[in-house]
Amino acid sequence: MQAALYHSDARFSVRCVIITAPTNRRVLHFTMSTSSQLSTRTLALGALGVVYGDIGTSPLYAFRTCFAGIDGMAPTPANVLGILSLIFWSLTIVISIMYAGIMLRADNHGEGGVLALMELVLAKRSWLPATATVTLGLFGAALFFSDGAITPAITVMSAVEGLSVMSPAFGAAVIPLVIIILVLLFNFQKRGTGTVGGLFGPVMVIWFLTLAVLGVSWILRQPGVLAAVNPAYAIAFLFEHRSESLIVLAAVFLTVTGGEALYADMGHFGRRPIRIVWYGLVLPSLVLNYFGQGALALSNPEAVVSPFYLLAPDWALTPLVLLATAAAIIASQAVISGVYTVAHQAMQLGFLPRMTVIHSSDETEGQIYAPAANWLLMWATIGLVLAFGSSDALAGAYGVAIIGAMLVNNIFMIAWLGAQRGGGIRTMQMVAFFELAIELAFLTANSLKIPDGGWLPLAASGVILTIMLTWRDGRLAGLDQLLRRQMPLRSLIALVVEEGLNRVPGTAVYLDSSASGVPRALQRTIETHKTIHERMVLLTVETGAWWLATASWNPAAYLHCSPRRKLKACHTARQRPSTCWGRRTSW
Numbered sequence: 001m002q003a004a005l006y007h008s009d010a011r012f013s014v015r016c017v018i019i020t021a022p023t024n025r026r027v028l029h030f031t032m033s034t035s036s037q038l039s040t041r042t043l044a045l046g047a048l049g050v051v052y053g054d055i056g057t058s059p060l061y062a063f064r065t066c067f068a069g070i071d072g073m074a075p076t077p078a079n080v081l082g083i084l085s086l087i088f089w090s091l092t093i094v095i096s097i098m099y100a101g102i103m104l105r106a107d108n109h110g111e112g113g114v115l116a117l118m119e120l121v122l123a124k125r126s127w128l129p130a131t132a133t134v135t136l137g138l139f140g141a142a143l144f145f146s147d148g149a150i151t152p153a154i155t156v157m158s159a160v161e162g163l164s165v166m167s168p169a170f171g172a173a174v175i176p177l178v179i180i181i182l183v184l185l186f187n188f189q190k191r192g193t194g195t196v197g198g199l200f201g202p203v204m205v206i207w208f209l210t211l212a213v214l215g216v217s218w219i220l221r222q223p224g225v226l227a228a229v230n231p232a233y234a235i236a237f238l239f240e241h242r243s244e245s246l247i248v249l250a251a252v253f254l255t256v257t258g259g260e261a262l263y264a265d266m267g268h269f270g271r272r273p274i275r276i277v278w279y280g281l282v283l284p285s286l287v288l289n290y291f292g293q294g295a296l297a298l299s300n301p302e303a304v305v306s307p308f309y310l311l312a313p314d315w316a317l318t319p320l321v322l323l324a325t326a327a328a329i330i331a332s333q334a335v336i337s338g339v340y341t342v343a344h345q346a347m348q349l350g351f352l353p354r355m356t357v358i359h360s361s362d363e364t365e366g367q368i369y370a371p372a373a374n375w376l377l378m379w380a381t382i383g384l385v386l387a388f389g390s391s392d393a394l395a396g397a398y399g400v401a402i403i404g405a406m407l408v409n410n411i412f413m414i415a416w417l418g419a420q421r422g423g424g425i426r427t428m429q430m431v432a433f434f435e436l437a438i439e440l441a442f443l444t445a446n447s448l449k450i451p452d453g454g455w456l457p458l459a460a461s462g463v464i465l466t467i468m469l470t471w472r473d474g475r476l477a478g479l480d481q482l483l484r485r486q487m488p489l490r491s492l493i494a495l496v497v498e499e500g501l502n503r504v505p506g507t508a509v510y511l512d513s514s515a516s517g518v519p520r521a522l523q524r525t526i527e528t529h530k531t532i533h534e535r536m537v538l539l540t541v542e543t544g545a546w547w548l549a550t551a552s553w554n555p556a557a558y559l560h561c562s563p564r565r566k567l568k569a570c571h572t573a574r575q576r577p578s579t580c581w582g583r584r585t586s587w
Contacts, residue, residue, distance in 0.1 A: 043273035046197025048204045053331035054258030063293045065251040067304045075301040082237025084228035084294040094256045098435045104271045112266030114140035115345040117412045124419035140408030142464035146457035147401040148339040149380035152332035158391040159328030186378035192360025200330045207327040208285040214311040215292025222295035249445035264338030343373040351468040396453030399446045486517035508533040
């Protein structure tokens with residue numbers, strides 16, 4: 001007999017026990033490729049259509065809301081420049097530096113999202129206790145799920161309501177049209193993230209180029225608006241409007257919603273394409289458009305009631321409304337794809353029941369589609385549309401879940417960076433702490449929405465968190481009962497050596513989720529037929545759920561395995577069997 005145990009890292013462990021005749025020694029090798037054969041250009045186009053829809057449609061309402069949310073605030077030059085400065089530096093610090101620059105470094109085998117980051121933090125044994133880390137990570141995932149239902153509802157509703165600019169006749173048909181669009185959108189998801197991104201990507205290219213052109217046309221008329229890049233305008237605005245600053249910050253936060261989905265969608269397209277698209281097209285287009293709206297407000301203060309559409313000449317209004325409607329519908333795609341990723345990670349970690357996950361791409365491992373999560377999300381979104389009836393009514397619930405999820409991501413990032421070594425780590429930690437202070441200010445601002453609907457995502461997140469913890473506890477209780485009745489591996493070896501069972505020719509491979517004992521299928525075969533094969537391969541592939549869910553988890557036993565440590569020679573079946581630990585060379 002030959003027994004060998006291969007173990008990887010925090011994400012996967014592989015046990016392979018090969019039982020053969022005493023003189024027959026075999027070694028089993030595993031390889032799995034995660035490299036993508038798709039070109040960066042193709043992935044970048046897909047990322048543009050999936051990842052940046054949410055943050056890319058913020059110019060439709062964010063700048064206007066900064067003034068509409070406060071009664072009596074005049075669009076004076078000082079106020080306009082102050083708000084523009086807040087928007088510019090929010091995009092720069094939160095998205096450009098923190099998420100695109102630092103957060104995407106937390107790459108868990110190509111995957112992003114709060115649960116992937118939670119695994120990295122647990123693996124590094126940071127200052128966060130394991131129990132607190134798991135609870136906080138699950139709450140962050142629950143907040144993201146809540147955002148996954150709210151974002152499609154509010155974006156599609158705001159898009160369809162925008163059609164009333166063309167004709168008031170659309171007013172009575174808003175809710176039916178919204179439901180039809182949502183049903184079509186969620187049904188289209190089964191085609192895969194790559195197909196969805198390939199279809200939506202060209203539309204978003206046109207959208208971002210349109211944003212840039214509209215913004216530049218007004219910046220050229222009021223070049224003084226570029227002075228808002230000076231952070232002194234933002235600081236002066238906050239000091240001057242102390243009582244109203246929280247309301248303004250809640251509106252400014254709308255410009256960075258979608259950043260949490262940017263990290264969660266990393267597994268679908270990869271780090272490099274997401275960064276290329278952000279720095280090369282999305283960020284410049286957003287900044288130019290916001291500054292263009294500011295230039296319009298400086299020229300005509302009354303234009304703040306609808307600054308985005310008033311950027312365009314009269315002849316371009318109808319095409320712009322149609323394009324904005326298409327972009328707003330696409331905006332919900334970022335969080336939908338992110339929900340698939342986080343749900344898949346929760347299933348792998350044992351916090352959700354096993355559901356079908358379809359890998360929709362032959363080249364990119366992270367592009368997945370989860371049918372059950374898709375349909376649950378669709379019905380939750382439709383329920384929100386019917387319950388609230390308008391985007392204004394739902395606006396109170398929007399933003400609370402997003403800032404909560406971003407705050408959890410930042411706490412985990414600080415903990416993960418604290419366990420890293422290398423140049424620039426301390427600088428990134430300082431940036432993360434500064435970002436944490438900004439997010440706490442955004443959290444305080446969004447807490448004002450709790451009485452007006454912000455309680456909904458918090459209550460929904462509490463229910464989802466309870467479900468995940470209950471499933472984890474029930475699963476562990478069931479596994480404990482199964483393990484109590486499981487045959488020890490030594491008993492199987494004794495049966496093989498003593499030849500107390502009938503042997504049939506051939507090789508049998510038995511898969512099991514438990515790394516200790518005989519797989520249940522093999523045990524049932526022995527009990528029922530009193531027969532085993534000449535060669536048996538016992539294979540266990542575990543996700544991180546085994547040690548995540550165990551209170552007595554010892555990461556040193558799992559993670560501190562030298563990559564250069566070679567497997568030791570194993571004893572034969574007539575001797576005491578031993579297990580050998582190593583690290584996989586490739587996947």
